[in-house]
Amino acid sequence: MEENVAKKTKPIKVELFALCEGAFNHAGNLTIVNTIDDFIVKNLPDRISFGLAFKFFVQPHVQGEKELSVSIKDSAGNDIIAPIIKARMCIADSEKESHIALAINMQNVLFFNAGKHYVHLGIDGERFDDFSFEVIKHGE
Numbered sequence: 315m316e317e318n319v320a321k322k323t324k325p326i327k328v329e330l331f332a333l334c335e336g337a338f339n340h341a342g343n344l345t346i347v348n349t350i351d352d353f354i355v356k357n358l359p360d361r362i363s364f365g366l367a368f369k370f371f372v373q374p375h376v377q378g379e380k381e382l383s384v385s386i387k388d389s390a391g392n393d394i395i396a397p398i399i400k401a402r403m404c405i406a407d408s409e410k411e412s413h414i415a416l417a418i419n420m421q422n423v424l425f426f427n428a429g430k431h432y433v434h435l436g437i438d439g440e441r442f443d444d445f446s447f448e449v450i451k452h453g454e
Contacts (some may be wrong), residue, residue: 337365
């Protein structure tokens with residue numbers, strides 16, 4: 315029975331995601347400043363600064379170098395940020411599960427449209443997860 319459970323569990327999964335005013339990673343400990351569900355703006359286009367925080371859960375014996383990519387897309391699938399943020403995660407073999415913390419602070423990202431947007435996460439070129447938020451024009 316334990317074998318079937320292990321096969322269904324992703325080797326790496328997102329344990330925590332936060333859209334926030336700012337995020338900081340110190341020795342694997344995340345500090346998240348004011349989580350946000352959406353952005354309310356007076357006019358569009360508008361430039362917004364914000365943080366992204368991730369904590370990844372890694373199963374035992376997952377190892378190797380993984381390429382992580384983060385992009386922000388609008389509801390039509392158009393990239394809001396270009397180029398895509400890319401990072402390498404080097405995962406050492408371990409007998410027990412582990413965690414990887416990642417904090418990204420974005421400055422003056424230009425949003426043209428109101429509506430749903432997505433933080434798109436990829437690992438090794440494959441779609442891994444999406445997290446949604448909204449940009450709302452004040453008064454609408």
